[in-house]
Amino acid sequence: MRTQDGLRLTALAALWGGSFLFMRIAAPELGAAWVAFCRVLIAAVLLLSYAKIRGVDLQLRRFYKHYIVVGFFQSALPFFLFATAETKISAGLGSILNATSPLFGLIIAMLIGDEKVRIDRILGIFVGIAGVTILAGFDVGVLDMAIVGAIVCCLGAACSYGISSNYTRRYVNGAPALGMAAFSQTAAVVWLLPLAILYPPSGTISSAAIIAVSLLGVLATGIAFILFFRLVVDVGPVVSLTVTFLVPIMAFLWGAVFLNEQITLITIVGGGVVLLGTALTIGIEKIRPQPRLT
Secondary structure, three states, X not given: OOHHHHHHHHHHHHHHHHHHHHHHHHHHHHOHHHHHHHHHHHHHHHHHHHHHHHOOOOOHHHHHHHHHHHHHHHHHHHXXXXXXXXXXXXXXXXXXXXXXXXXXXXXXHHHOOOOOOOHHHHHHHHXXXXXXXXXXXXXXXXXXXXXXXXXXXXXXXXXXXXXXXXXXXXXXXXXXXXXXXXHHHHHHHHHHHHHHHHOOOOOOOOHHHHHHHHHHHHHHHHHHHHHHHXXXXXXXXXXXXXXXXXXXXXXXXXXXXXXXXXXXXXXXXXXXXXXHHHHHHHOHHHHOOOOOOO
């Protein structure tokens, strides 16, 4: 990996880690529906504008049905669920639970027959579940129903990502990456519009919340997608697996610096167990540096 690719990867992890910080600031004031809606609206405008400037054919007529489906499972549903959860739990914990997405992706792939059942992957699933149990049982303080609901929301969002990845792999062949990013966000705007109308913000909205949701849409969604797809082109899809491990680190860092969130020993242990389970399900050999051919 070239130095510039490493810098892009670090920037991407910082942006996606920052998304949990931005949601934690904006969601209590704007509400989950408006945080998710504003996020995808800003990102859609940015990505469509970027594609227009670049002159990229997004092939809407050919792939519009897939854009609609992916927009729901990859953006609308998980963004709403994470924003809901971030009104109750820390940014760091939300990012760790987000790291279970590959576990759900593997479970779904095995259920539909797209992946073989292997002992190491089954072990990874159970290790990941153990990590979530550690975090849920010991790191959230008083485990009331609101906290349980927030954890369930995060796991539901991670499962939604798993559904999206399997749908994309099985049914979406040949769609332009930028088209998938831009029009999935556009479809998510339509999916979330009824919720935004039904659940408008109540009370006074601070400038901090407005800035946070703006940064969430511009940096953590729009620009992050552009960075991600550029990395996929330059160094291959394996980079997405690496980001899975870097995002929680950045989220904990942002939470500690800007929100004074505590990083406890249980957080480190539980998060490490979750990431180990993710590594086992992905296949550790896939995330090791590979020799370059010259």
